[in-house]
Amino acid sequence: MNTIEPSSRPLPGFSTTLNDLHSTAMKALLLSVGVSAFFVGIAVFAREGWSALTWFAIFTTAASGGMWILLKQGRTHLVTRCLVAIFLLVGTGGTIHNGSVRSAAAYLMLASMVVAGSYMSRAEALAVGAYIVITLGVLNWFEQQGQLSGVLPVAGWTVWVVQSAVMGTILITSLYGRYRLMQVVRDQEAALEAAQTAQTYLRASQSRFQALFDNNPVACLVQSFRTMQVLDANEIFCELFGYGRDALRSEPLPAFWTDLGAEQLFRQALLDHGHVRGVYAKGVKKDGTTIDCEVYGEVIRQAEEPIVLIMVLDISKETASRSEMEKAQERFRKAFEFSPLGMTITRLTDGQIKAANAANKNVLGWTAEDFAGKTMQGVGVWNEDADRQRFVDGLRANGRLLGHETTMRTKQGGLASVRVWAERIELDGEACALSFTLNVTEEKQREAMLINIAKGVSSQTGEAFFPSWAEHLATAIGANKILVVETAEEARFNTLALHANGTLQPLEAVNIPAKLLARLLLQDGILFIENSSAKDVDLIPSFEVAQPHPVQALAGIVLKDADGSAIGLIYVDWNASPVLQSTHLQALLSIFSSRCNAELVRLRRDREINRLYETLEQRVHARTAQLQYLNRELDSFAYSVSHDLKSPLRAIDGFLHLLHDQMAGRMTTDDEELFEKVSSSASRMGSLIADMLSLARVSQGQLQRMDVNLNDLVDTVIRREFDGDSTHQVEIVIEPDLHADCDPRLAQIVFENLIGNAWKYTHKKAHPRIEIGQRPLDPGLPAVFYVKDNGAGFDMGQVNRLFRPFTRLHSSREFEGSGIGLATVRRILERHGGFVRAEGVVDQGATIEFCFGVDGVD
Known part of the structure; x- marks a missing residue:
């Protein structure tokens, strides 16, 4: 029999362990042993005094107290072993003291056996039993040998056998009882653990179900199977039908079905089968709106009461999509069947024709019956297999083809140029092509014709254009005769091109009937006459080189200049009805007449330009000579006037000095002032004449342009100004390395006038300053220089008067001068091809910018 050790694990559902029970039992046992030993000791002491039994009792009481301390420390097993050892020791000692194995002390060994069998391991219990049996046997032998002195009769071996049997029985009973107890405990532990595991799994399952229920993307509802009362609903259901979860549980059952009969059938199906799969229903929301639903139901059996789990799918969008798809299919069917374009659906792998509309008959002559159950190759639509392969490859690569040009065969066996628009689609799981086919044979023919004509009419210009134009137009419209004429003087016409009877004819004078001219001039656009009216002679x-022929139709177009005046006309006639439709014919005539009109306008402009060019050079030379003569006369006049005025002026000045000397001492103060004014006026007159001579000289002679170091010129001018007015202390700032391509003599005059003005107009400034410099160079442009001062300045509103001769912006009482200097500067710079400009602010100074231009201008 195996010994089951006490479990130290707490039993599931219990707050104590076997060790706790063992400890409690030991406490009770120690307490009883200690108390009993104490009272036994007192009793023995009263009877015997300090005998061995008294000391045994005292020892047992003291040992019980010590073991109580060990028990408090949790050393239960050690206490058990110590207690058994004390029982054995006291029992053995008491038996020896009493001198008989039948003494009361032997019962302590019995008690130790019970304790060992109940609380010690099997090996320890067996050891205790063996000790007791052996000890009792040895003591029994000693008793029989008379080695023990006791008051009781000597015991025989029968007593030992009985004692051994009793000890063995107690040991077996204790061990087996303990084994059965531990087995029951373990079974109870296993049962409790199983119950706890099942409870945990059940709780987890309930949590999973609740999480699945709450987070299910499908609307879910739980109802009582018997009363159909709502037990729970997830958020999706509440959002779908517009109810709150708590309201669903507390309120009466809402009406979720629009059709009560359908609801009854649903419940009956649940009752009969226990589940319902995918039933269509029309649901009602809380606000009264309806939705299309697909309902699933499942009855869940429970011990108390079965419940129903209902799941609702909102298929309103799917229903609407399905309806829209059906409508789209119907629209596609109608568009396919009634389209004016030839439409086919073919399988890409082998060209099997899935569908074809009736318009294919108008495109290539094939009917829907011709295509039924056949392939495009079998019918013979594709001219070559390579054509179809290119079509299929392009469609597979790009998914669609827009305006794919190819050649197909008509039902009559001819070839036709077509354009195909195709889209790759999936039909019944197969890759197919939805194709739209347009026959462009006539368009290609017209395009080729127009390209040919355009090349022809654009190959010539000038007068050679019109014969080429007439020849190509005749080919294009199948005309019998084409005439292009230009208006001339005296109501005559010059023939520019004549094409008749298929060939170009020599140019000849032609007579345009007045009736035709009148109708053409009244017509806005193309005059087109057919049938009997065209036979009007x-x-x-009338032509000399062209034989008369019957005319079935004619057309006329007036050619006009930009101002709307008539400059020519086009005449076309046919001896049979025109081969093209009238709209195409008019379009062609409009295109070609516009091109002809433009070329005629250009030809007339070229003629005018040539005439003007022929006389232009002569007129330029004449005008240049006239201007040169006038300039010489003007300069000579100015020089003569200035020179002739000097002699009488000098005489006046001399006579004034003589008169002043003769009248010396006899003139009053007023007379002196008058003499001074006359002398000043004569001096001013002399300055004006000198300035006029200078202005005249700058226009004479040739420019001698060269690279001039302007810094040297500026230094020379400034030294002269200092020599003439050394009291005027001016701050001069000159930028280094100033160079210009100019005439050095005239450039010095420019700086003399500009620096002289700056010197003069800064006289009233406390800190006068003059700057001479150059603006930053612009690539490819000549240098721009400036002279800047901080003097009197001027009003920018008067800037246009600044460079006029004899014009001054300040009075002579403020600043002396004649008003010729800036005019001279402007004339010099204009001769160089440059410019001069000025900026100023009153009392803040002025800046004069100027440029000498580039070489080659005089």
Whole structure:
């Protein structure tokens, strides 16, 4: 029999362990042993005094107290072993003291056996039993040998056998009882653990179900199977139908079905089968709106009461999409069947024709019956297999083809140029092509014709253009005769091109009937006459080289200049009805007449330009010579006037000095002032004449342009100003390395006038300053220089008067001068091809900017 050790683990559902029970039992046992030993000791002491039994009792009481301390420290097993050892020791000692194995002390060994069998391991219990049996046997032998002195009769071996049997029985009973107890405990532990595991799994399952229920993307509802009362609903259901979860649980059952009969059938199906799968229903929301639903139901059996789990799918969008798809399919069917374009659906792998509309008959002649159950290759639509392969490859690569040009065969066997628009689609799981086919054979023919004509009419210009133009137009419209004429003087016409009977004819004078001219001038656009009206001879021009022929139709177009005046006309006639439709014919005539009109306008402009060019050079030379003569006369006049005025002026000045000397001492103060004014006026007159001579000289002679160091010129001018007015202390700032391509003599005059003005107009400033410099150079442009001062300045509103001769912006009482200096500067710079400009602010100074221009101007 195996010994089951006490478990130290707490039993599931219990707050104590076997060790706790063992400790409690030991406390009770120690307490009883200690108390009993104490009272036994007192009793023995009263009877015997300090005998061995008294000391045994005292020892047992003291040992019980010590073991109580160990027990408090949790050393239960050690206390058990010590207690058994004390029982054995006291029992053995008491038996020896009493001198008989039948003494009361032997019962302590019995008690030790019970304790060992109940609380010690099997090996320890067996050891205790063996000790007791052996000890009792040894003591029994000693008793029989008379080695023990006791008051009781000597015991025989029968007593030992009985004692051994009793000890063995107690030991077996204790061990087996303990084994059964531990087995029951373990079974109870296993049962409790299983119950706890099942409870944990059940709680987890309930949590998973609740989480799945709450987070399910499908609307879920739990109802009582018997009363259909709402037990729970997830958020999706509440959002779908517009109810709150608490309201669903507390309120009466809402009406979720629009059709009560459908709801009854749903419940009956649940009752019969226990579940319902995908039933269509029309649901009602709380606000009264309806939704399309797909309902699933499942009955869940429970011990108390079965419940119903209902899941609702909102298929309103799917229903609407399905409806829209059906409508789209219907629209596609109608668009496919009634389209004016030839439409087909073919399988890409083998060209099997899935569908074809009736318009294919108008495109290539094939009917829907011709295509039924056949492939495009089998019908013979594709001219070559390579054409179809290019179509299929392009569609597979790009998914669609827009305006794919190819050649197909008509039902009659001819070839036609077509354009195909195709889209790759999936039909019944197969890759197919939805194709739109347009026959462009006539368009290609017209395009080729127009390209050919355009090349022809653009190959010539000038007068050679019109014969080429007439030849290509005749080919394009199938005309019998084409005439292009230009208006001339005296109501005559010059023939520019004549094409008749398929060939170009020599140019000849032509007579345009007045009736035709009148109708053309009244017509806005193309005059087109057909049938019997075209046979009117009063409308047909007469030609010498062209034989008369019957006219079935004619057309006329007036050619006009930019101002709307008539400069020519186009005449076309046919001896049979025109081969093209009238709209195409008019379009062609409009295009070609516009090109002809433009070329005629350009030809007339070229003629005018040539005439003007022929006389231009002669007129330029004449005008240049006239201007040169006038300039010489003007300069000579100015020089003569200035020179002739000097002699009488000198005479006046001399006579004034003589008269002043003769009248010396006899003139009053007023007379002196008059003499002074006359002399000043004569001096001013002399300055004006000198300035006029200088202005005249700058316009004479040739410019001698060269690279001039302007810094040297500026230094020379400033030294002269200092020599003439040394009291005027001016701060001079000159930028270094100033160079210009100019005439050095005239450039010095420019700086003399500009620096002289700056010197003069800064006289009233406390700190006069003059700057001479150059603006930052612009790539490819000549240098721009400036002279800047902080003097009197001027009003910018008067800047236009600044460079006029004899014009001054300040009075002579403020600043002396004649008003010729800036005019001279402007004339010098204009001769160089440059410019001069000025900026100023009153009392803040002025800046004069100027440029000598570039070489080659005089």
